[in-house]
């Protein structure tokens with residue numbers, strides 16, 4: 001059984017389809033990278049999976065349960081956005097603890113889980129810092145920890161490292177891969193970087209104009225790219 005099933009999902013914003021009749025099964029523990037030019041519908045698709053956008057048509061199932069009409073907080077998903085959207089008037093600990101406090105978890109459990117999440121993203125000693133004192137990369141780590149602490153079944157990453165420099169991006173993507181495979185957490189990762197997708201993914205989805213142009217493992221995409229978006233990049237590597 002698939003962890004995530006996307007069935008004939010579309011999203012229209014009135015002007016046209018941002019996502020147009022897309023279907024995909026994602027297996028438990030799989031890391032799927034979504035690639036495609038700007039405006040191809042990657043963020044809209046992820047936002048629908050996370051519950052931040054309601055599909056115009058189609059269904060989204062998680063563990064065979066229809067979540068299409070559930071709000072984000074009632075889905076077993078965690079999303080990290082391109083801009084981290086941390087609360088600047090709270091320290092790191094409180095940013096990460098927020099979701100657990102909403103769920104009324106006991107204090108001792110909150111402390112333990114926040115500390116675990118901080119250690120996982122390499123920020124064990126940063127709980128008391130204000131988020132404004134952190135670098136861009138550290139802030140994205142906090143955003144990642146904030147998602148992970150809720151133990152989502154599906155992690156949704158929407159270009160989380162796009163604003164960071166190349167070196168840091170490569171470093172963080174290795175960390176994400178490491179965390180992802182250690183936790184075995186099903187992950188959808190939207191990225192601008194074809195290199196990132198080829199290095200990370202179990203499967204790559206290449207989107208264009210709201211549809212999936214190619215869905216295949218990296219080695220297949222590398223050998224037989226069906227899209228200009230990827231073929232051009234691979235050409236430039238060789």
Ligand code: ADP
Pocket residue numbers: 013017018019036037038039040041042043044045
């Ligand atoms: P990507 O993440 O691949 O860059 P998006 O999903 O953000 O693409 O956008 C896909 C299309 O939907 C674009 O044409 C974009 O302008 C449009 N779109 C996205 N969000 C909205 C919105 N809230 N209102 C109107 N149009 C939108």
Ligand code: MG
Pocket residue numbers: 042043044
């Ligand atoms: Mg986007």
